[in-house]
Amino acid sequence: MQKKDNVTLFVQCIVDTMYPEVAESMVDVLEGLGLHVDCPTEQTCCGQPAFNAGHQQVARAAAEKFITIFEGAQTIVSPSGSCVNMVRNHYQDLFKDDPAMLARVKAIGERTFEFTEYIVDVLGVEDVGARFNGKVTYHASCHLNRFLHIDRQPRALLANISDMTLVEMKDADKCCGFGGTFAVKFSEISEALVEDKVNNIIASGADVVAGCDMGCLMNIEGMLSRKQSPVKVMHIAELLAGKSYE
Amino acid sequence: MPGRTEFIQTIGKALGRGAGNAGDADIFTTTASLEQEALLARIKTRSAAERKQLRGVIEQVAGPLHIDFHPEDNLDDIAGAIGRLILEKDPEWGTEKSVVRWDHPLLSRLHLESLAELDGVTLHTTDCVSGGQGAKVSAAAQRSAIRENVEASFIGITSADYLAAATATLVMRSRPGHARSASLVPSIHIVVIEEEKLLANLEELYTLLKWDPEEQAQGLTNCLSLISGPSKTGDIELVMVHGAHGPRELHLFIVKGEAP
Amino acid sequence: MSEITSAEYKKVAVDSIADPVLQSALESLQSRLGPATQNLYQNLPEGQELRKTAHGYRRKAIDNLDILLEALADNVEKNGGTVHFAATDKEAVDICLNIARDHDVKKVVKGKSMVTEEIGLNHALEEAGIDVAETDLGEFIIQLADEKPTHIVAPAIHKTRQQVGKLFSEKLGTPYTEDPPTLTFDARKALREKFLTADMGITGCNLACAETGHITTVSNEGNIRMSTTLPKVHVAFMGMERIVANLEEQQSILRLMSMGAAGQQIGGYVSYIGGPAAENHCDGPQAFHLIIVDNGRSKILADEEFREMLCCIRCGACLNVCPVYGKIGGQAYGSAYSGPVGAVVTPLLFGVNNAADLCTGETLCGACRQACPLEINLPRMLLALRAKLSEGDAKWGVQPKGKSEKLMFEAWQKIIKRRKVYDLFLKIGYVLQKILPAQDGMIRRLPFPFNGWTNNRNLKPLAAKTFMQRWKEREGGKQ
Numbered sequence A: 001m002q003k004k005d006n007v008t009l010f011v012q013c014i015v016d017t018m019y020p021e022v023a024e025s026m027v028d029v030l031e032g033l034g035l036h037v038d039c040p041t042e043q044t045c046c047g048q049p050a051f052n053a054g055h056q057q058v059a060r061a062a063a064e065k066f067i068t069i070f071e072g073a074q075t076i077v078s079p080s081g082s083c084v085n086m087v088r089n090h091y092q093d094l095f096k097d098d099p100a101m102l103a104r105v106k107a108i109g110e111r112t113f114e115f116t117e118y119i120v121d122v123l124g125v126e127d128v129g130a131r132f133n134g135k136v137t138y139h140a141s142c143h144l145n146r147f148l149h150i151d152r153q154p155r156a157l158l159a160n161i162s163d164m165t166l167v168e169m170k171d172a173d174k175c176c177g178f179g180g181t182f183a184v185k186f187s188e189i190s191e192a193l194v195e196d197k198v199n200n201i202i203a204s205g206a207d208v209v210a211g212c213d214m215g216c217l218m219n220i221e222g223m224l225s226r227k228q229s230p231v232k233v234m235h236i237a238e239l240l241a242g243k244s245y246e
Numbered sequence B: 001m002p003g004r005t006e007f008i009q010t011i012g013k014a015l016g017r018g019a020g021n022a023g024d025a026d027i028f029t030t031t032a033s034l035e036q037e038a039l040l041a042r043i044k045t046r047s048a049a050e051r052k053q054l055r056g057v058i059e060q061v062a063g064p065l066h067i068d069f070h071p072e073d074n075l076d077d078i079a080g081a082i083g084r085l086i087l088e089k090d091p092e093w094g095t096e097k098s099v100v101r102w103d104h105p106l107l108s109r110l111h112l113e114s115l116a117e118l119d120g121v122t123l124h125t126t127d128c129v130s131g132g133q134g135a136k137v138s139a140a141a142q143r144s145a146i147r148e149n150v151e152a153s154f155i156g157i158t159s160a161d162y163l164a165a166a167t168a169t170l171v172m173r174s175r176p177g178h179a180r181s182a183s184l185v186p187s188i189h190i191v192v193i194e195e196e197k198l199l200a201n202l203e204e205l206y207t208l209l210k211w212d213p214e215e216q217a218q219g220l221t222n223c224l225s226l227i228s229g230p231s232k233t234g235d236i237e238l239v240m241v242h243g244a245h246g247p248r249e250l251h252l253f254i255v256k257g258e259a260p
Numbered sequence C: 001m002s003e004i005t006s007a008e009y010k011k012v013a014v015d016s017i018a019d020p021v022l023q024s025a026l027e028s029l030q031s032r033l034g035p036a037t038q039n040l041y042q043n044l045p046e047g048q049e050l051r052k053t054a055h056g057y058r059r060k061a062i063d064n065l066d067i068l069l070e071a072l073a074d075n076v077e078k079n080g081g082t083v084h085f086a087a088t089d090k091e092a093v094d095i096c097l098n099i100a101r102d103h104d105v106k107k108v109v110k111g112k113s114m115v116t117e118e119i120g121l122n123h124a125l126e127e128a129g130i131d132v133a134e135t136d137l138g139e140f141i142i143q144l145a146d147e148k149p150t151h152i153v154a155p156a157i158h159k160t161r162q163q164v165g166k167l168f169s170e171k172l173g174t175p176y177t178e179d180p181p182t183l184t185f186d187a188r189k190a191l192r193e194k195f196l197t198a199d200m201g202i203t204g205c206n207l208a209c210a211e212t213g214h215i216t217t218v219s220n221e222g223n224i225r226m227s228t229t230l231p232k233v234h235v236a237f238m239g240m241e242r243i244v245a246n247l248e249e250q251q252s253i254l255r256l257m258s259m260g261a262a263g264q265q266i267g268g269y270v271s272y273i274g275g276p277a278a279e280n281h282c283d284g285p286q287a288f289h290l291i292i293v294d295n296g297r298s299k300i301l302a303d304e305e306f307r308e309m310l311c312c313i314r315c316g317a318c319l320n321v322c323p324v325y326g327k328i329g330g331q332a333y334g335s336a337y338s339g340p341v342g343a344v345v346t347p348l349l350f351g352v353n354n355a356a357d358l359c360t361g362e363t364l365c366g367a368c369r370q371a372c373p374l375e376i377n378l379p380r381m382l383l384a385l386r387a388k389l390s391e392g393d394a395k396w397g398v399q400p401k402g403k404s405e406k407l408m409f410e411a412w413q414k415i416i417k418r419r420k421v422y423d424l425f426l427k428i429g430y431v432l433q434k435i436l437p438a439q440d441g442m443i444r445r446l447p448f449p450f451n452g453w454t455n456n457r458n459l460k461p462l463a464a465k466t467f468m469q470r471w472k473e474r475e476g477g478k479q
């Protein structure tokens, strides 16, 4: 493991505005691993909601802002698979007809990592020494799992948390039905999907459903809460940070 | 062929055909790769022991594919077993028992007509259609006679050109004397094939069809069928039912190779 | 004939979700076929790489489509068949009607064919006084019930055994039963009569082979072999893209197609048909006609963004994993093509604006691509369609859809552009959210246009302080 490497936080807007404690946990974990963390506070949103809804012009503007802010960063780490997917893969779609920009977004994409991917693949760490007392089930987010092919990494990190029982729910890798504006435009379909997801979570007997993307977890939490279920959602960073230095 | 020129032109335009974009010259493969040559050689020099192994593979995959694989491996025993099948099984569409078979040397050597127990069972053969000048009956009349016999039969007996072991896939081609309908219309299909015709898998089959000079000369004919098990459907609540339109049962006999 | 609208999408979707019988049918379909297909991919002797290789074969075939179709046509004609080229659905239908007239056809048996659904062939044949029998068991059920197929491989997947039992006893006059084998036998009996008396067989084409000049048809039931063996005329329809160059490529693709379609190593019956029966053969059709159909495909071909879609072999694997299809079923998609493949193909063939909901009604989870034997990138093309819908497109004649969403995103763009403005809006939001109904610290009801979210779920409210604020405070404290 390199010493005092710099990492720059790229914080998903949902985390920034609704779940700030997730980003704080991420900082704790990264600093606990001996890294120097910094965070450009001008950042807002990577443009994914607009892109997924087809508003490429708007998404392009958001991407340009992102590039201006992060271009100087050495290593960019984000607590969201789908934001990383946006930057690493879709920015290239947005600028496919602009060679100069394409080169820039490619370069930035190569330096942008999802949180668990960074810890496991870049730092080579699978055990951060965390401890958690409870039963946890893991939801494999679609963009993380299918577009970034990150699945082994979070599972390895979870498996190494002491005192924790990991249980597998049915269809752990099935979509939770979030899909950005889809969740509002086609709310009936979205709700039917998250209902299945939540039923599978509850059936697993877990106290906590963990994941690597607050988009999905926000959706899941919304349904758990409506059903008045005691199951909590937690970002993997919170589990890794929560008890690691107690 | 009306419309062909414009149709192809439209496609050419969509593809942006023109100078420097004439399409890939290597789209049709004309020489076998080294691996394909090696595979051909392997097929041609397969030992009796290896064939026996392939027989074992078929024995294994037959069950899940709902194929009745029979252990008899010489012509006399096979004839006897077929005789018993004919006696045991009941016709699906009528009461009369008639059986149809290809006009095929291997099947002729079974001498089913001399099985005493098959008295009362009509045995048809799908003879070559000659028609042409000087023929006693027209080709059309011969064909309709064959059709009638096939429709009347509850068992169809055929051989096959090859049998690919991994998927128990039978390969049949349309030829004089080899009615396509004999493997299709009767309720029960019985196949008798020599061990020499066994291949390991579909890749071997396709390599032969493509690169073997004899196969090239013959071509696929106007109808080549691959048959892997009896007719089946899962269209009602995904419940697997055998005998949707084609044969409900497929019985397989493999004749052991002659000792060298 | 081919009028498609997606206005019904949401409505049918809602009805389907509320139908417990349909839900359990879809669940059973997906839980069986999805994993079976995945399992076969994992055990490919050639390794999963084969899927990429096969995608390459398909892509190369599409990039050389003119050359391949010419070769196919020449070879089929050499074998004594007749090849027709139809630029539109109407031309394709007319060609078939003419053939039927020439041969004095009264009765047709059909194998399942998506392209004939697409061009509305059955209707035209019936208008001409010809008796048309769909012979694939699923299609037969659908035809009796006068419904549309809801799955491209298992068309009657939405029907229960009880419904089929009732249908058969009404339409076939057989005693009521809900036993699938007995029901299958009833259909077998009814259709045997049709096969034996039909004078024309109509099929699709799964994948033609240019170098040999054959079409291939794949089925498990044997109905396609029946349709191509017993009647005196065989007419095959093929979408112009359903072709590969040579046998070795076809071997890989047919195997992958079987895995995707039915979780099988290879379809029960695969037939290579190159022409009519030879003079001295015992049986087989006396005439063979191949009708190659464009009907909008050349437009897809011309657009690099969507050309990949022509690689599709219509195996249906993407339907068997799609979470949205798994909830709403096939009816909502409004055309013969349902599920993820339909969501891309239907807008391209029948108009993007007509099928707007189809383009936007997915979560982009990527399950389709993972299940597709050829790893066709459907999510990428859905995104491309959405871009056309949002921003308009002259080439595809797309009108930008409703202004309000666009205005909203443009306003949002202004807000996220500067952190100060963004923070201001967050502050306002933080204050305003307090007047919304709450439950255990969560928002219970959102105002229009976000109200859909909270029909059945809550929403986490905005935090009092954003992370950026907290970070600034922390960094400030350090100094």
Ligand code: SF4
Binding pocket: C260, C311, C312, C313, C314, C315, C316, C317, C318, C319, C340, C341, C368, C371, C372, C373, C374, C375, C376, C378
């Ligand atoms: S997109 Fe892929 S999975 Fe879906 S039907 Fe086409 S080939 Fe099959």
